[in-house]
Amino acid sequence: xxxxxxxxxxxxxxxxxxxxxxxxxxxxxxxxxxxxxxxxxxxxxxxxxxxxxxxxxxxxxxxxxxxxxxxxxxxxxxxxxxxxxxxxxxxxxxxxxxxxxxxxxxxxxxxxxxxxxxxxxxxxxxxxxxxxxxxxxxxxxxxxxxxxxxxxxxxxxxxxxxxxxxxxxxxxxxxxxxxxxxxxxxxxxxxxxxxxxxxxxxxxxxxxxxxxxxxxxxxxxxxxxxxxxxxxxxxxxxxxxxxxxxxxxxxxxxxxxxxxxxxxxxxxxxxxxxxx
Amino acid sequence: xxxxxxxxxxxxxxxxxxxxxxxxxxxxxxxxxxxxxxxxxxxxxxxxxxxxxxxxxxxxxxxxxxxxxxxxxxxxxxxxxxxxxxxxxxxxxxxxxxxxxxxxxxxxxxxxxxxxxxxx
Ligand code: SF4
Ligand code: SF4
Numbered sequence: 001x002x003x004x005x006x007x008x009x010x011x012x013x014x015x016x017x018x019x020x021x022x023x024x025x026x027x028x029x030x031x032x033x034x035x036x037x038x039x040x041x042x043x044x045x046x047x048x049x050x051x052x053x054x055x056x057x058x059x060x061x062x063x064x065x066x067x068x069x070x071x072x073x074x075x076x077x078x079x080x081x082x083x084x085x086x087x088x089x090x091x092x093x094x095x096x097x098x099x100x101x102x103x104x105x106x107x108x109x110x111x112x113x114x115x116x117x118x119x120x121x122x123x124x125x126x127x128x129x130x131x132x133x134x135x136x137x138x139x140x141x142x143x144x145x146x147x148x149x150x151x152x153x154x155x156x157x158x159x160x161x162x163x164x165x166x167x168x169x170x171x172x173x174x175x176x177x178x179x180x181x182x183x184x185x186x187x188x189x190x191x192x193x194x195x196x197x198x199x200x201x202x203x204x205x206x207x208x209x210x211x212x213x214x215x216x217x218x219x220x221x222x223x224x225x226x227x228x229x230x231x232x233x234x235x236x237x238x239x240x241x242x243x244x245x246x247x248x249x250x251x252x253x254x255x256x257x258x259x260x261x262x263x264x265x266x267x268x269x270x271x272x273x274x275x276x
Numbered sequence: 277x278x279x280x281x282x283x284x285x286x287x288x289x290x291x292x293x294x295x296x297x298x299x300x301x302x303x304x305x306x307x308x309x310x311x312x313x314x315x316x317x318x319x320x321x322x323x324x325x326x327x328x329x330x331x332x333x334x335x336x337x338x339x340x341x342x343x344x345x346x347x348x349x350x351x352x353x354x355x356x357x358x359x360x361x362x363x364x365x366x367x368x369x370x371x372x373x374x375x376x377x378x379x380x381x382x383x384x385x386x387x388x389x390x391x392x393x394x395x396x
Contacts, residue, residue, distance in 0.1 A: 073332065078323075078324060078325060079319065079322055079324060079325025079326065079328045079329040080325055080328070081328075082328050082329075082331055082332045082335070082354045082357075083332070083335075084332075084335050084354060084357040084358045085335075085357065085358060087357060089328075089353060089354060089357055091325065091328060091350050091353075094324050094325045094328070094350075138324060
């Protein structure tokens with residue numbers, strides 16, 4: 001079973017929930033798709049033994065053949081080229097690797113070259129994997145795609161998604177059996193939760209909610225979920241013990257044995273929903 | 277000489293927009309004929325590379341001087357390759373900016389801002 005963990009924004013405890021869930025399930029693979037800030041490793045402490053470069057193809061000009069006609073830049077929908085005074089300028093970081101410029105060039109003056117944008121790192125049995133986007137690179141989809149290719153088909157998988165609700169999240173949740181949306185009981189939390197709910201509904205995925213930092217303010221989330229018939233799978237109380245553990249890089253389930261049990265129960269609940 | 281100014285509105289009385297790639301309009305002033313033309317900045321709404329597309333627009337319009345606020349590094353590469361001079365305008369009307377430029381009261385920008393500054 002593949003479970004994606006997401007939240008409308010960062011900072012709601014998405015990684016804490018993903019890593020706790022992974023640690024509460026036997027034989028579970030953990031994939032950190034938050035490639036701009038992968039921090040699941042801080043809690044799970046994997047021993048990285050494999051590093052794979054992630055390459056993309058970008059165009060390069062064969063100067064002798066280029067007439068400076070500008071067709072390539074006109075074909076590029078991503079503004080990653082300009083043609084100035086007969087010279088082609090390429091901005092590889094903005095390239096989406098679509099190949100349109102190469103098709104558009106009447107002189108066959110372009111070729112594709114490989115360029116590294118980041119890495120995928122795993123431990124020896126690939127039960128832990130994360131991707132890292134090089135600093136300054138704006139496009140992370142190819143790294144997430146490579147991580148998703150390495151998902152094990154048998155067994156359980158927890159996928160820690162990037163924050164937000166953009167195409168990187170869509171790529172991360174694709175093919176998952178269930179989505180956990182993590183939120184917190186604040187107006188901002190509710191606003192972002194609503195966006196995440198719309199997204200997973202649009203993708204036709206089953207989902208449930210984990211309410212983090214539950215307190216007397218939880219009403220706003222409870223009412224939202226009641227109105228829409230959305231399941232709250234679990235509530236993690238706002239507690240000093242959990243916050244202290246977190247600040248030391250210790251998962252709440254290590255600090256609180258009951259919580260570990262609850263995560264296990266949540267997993268079985270999800271299993272019941274997916275298999276039903 | 278053709279001057280381009282990034283603009284927040286579509287008249288010469290509009291205030292200059294300090295953003296180059298994502299301003300809504302560009303005003304083009306031909307100092308020889310005194311003709312002015314306002315064009316839409318189609319690049320303003322693109323996901324990425326707005327500055328590059330805007331730079332290309334200036335190149336295609338044979339602009340020699342750009343009056344704006346800040347230019348990002350990618351746009352700067354395009355403008356540099358086209359030898360377009362970048363001048364730091366003021367948040368006043370386009371007409372006033374042109375006058376100030378002609379009186380040599382505006383500063384020539386040499387440095388560019390880091391990519392996506394203030395947008396994270
Ligand atoms: S491959 Fe596509 S995105 Fe990249 S430069 Fe060519 S046209 Fe633009
Ligand atoms: S389309 Fe081909 S020949 Fe024309 S400017 Fe681009 S690379 Fe050069």
